[in-house]
Amino acid sequence: MGNLDLVTIIIIAANVIITYKGFGDYSFFEKYKFNVGAVKRGEQIRLISSGFLHADTQHLLFNMLSLYFFADLVIRLLSPVQFLLIYFGSLLLGNLLSLYFHKNEYHYSAVGASGAVTGIIYAAILLQPGMSLMFFFIPVPIPAYVFGIGYLLYSMYGMKKRVGNIGHDAHFGGAIGGYIITLFLAPWLFETSLPMIGLLAIPIVLLFVLKKMGKI
Known part of the structure; x- marks a missing residue:
């Protein structure tokens, strides 16, 4: 992982x-x-344009490094066009989920490529579920699917507790986008990775159950 395809460089x-x-x-x-109020007034371009703005350099660097590490795998196993479908679809779905959760908060605002990048990470996990991830602060490799499920569970906690100035719902929506679009583009995964597909669906189903129960 980590090679730069032209489409990744452009993004x-x-x-x-x-x-x-x-x-x-x-x-x-x-x-x-x-911004919820602006989108509701008809400025739908913000659903995409906000994904190319960041709060600060650290925010930008974190998102672009994450994209750098996972983009090549998705491009190699699918195609540059399909990578773009996942990227923009996840970005859009992340912001739509934010809109759904904050529909009555007209001043709610957010920026960042996190939804799109999370979608690419989830696509990579689906396409290569056996891969392991290494982090600076954890000295042992972590199976990618463990990271994926853990990340979504943390995002749910962040949404409930409003942890930090972070769009946890956009991350979650991006993950859902990456999950759904990848399965649509690569239906052969239902034959090769069905248990993993079911496992990664658990936190997604849990989110909507908790939302319906009023817990989030």
């Missing part, structure tokens, strides 16, 4: 250019960030 470059434009131009940032 990263677009994020960097648009993010730094936003850093230096407050009106540009305000015009294109995700």
Whole structure:
């Protein structure tokens, strides 16, 4: 993992250019960030444009590094076009889930590629469920599916407790996007990875059950 395909370079470059434009131009940032009230007034472009803006350099760097490590696997096992479908579909679904959860909070705003990147990470986990992930703060490899399920459970906790200034619902929506779109594009996974598909579906089903029960 970690090789840069042309399409990955273009996505990263677009994020960097648009993010730094936003850093230096407050009106540009305000015009294109995700905002519930603005989207409800018809400014749907924000559902996509907000994914190319970031709160600060650290936020941008974290998202682009995560994309760098997982993009090549998805492109190699599917195709550049299918990678883009997952990326933009996850970005859109992440913001739509945010809109659903915050529909009555007209001032709610968010920025970042996290939903899109989370979708790519989930696509990679589905396509290569046996891979292990290494983190600086954990000295042993973690199976990718354990990370995926754990991340979604943490996102649910973050949504319930409003942990940090983080769009946990956009992360969750992006993961759902990556999950659904990848299965649509690669139906052979139902033959090769059915137990893993079921396992990764558990936190997604749990989210909507808890939402219906009023727990989130």
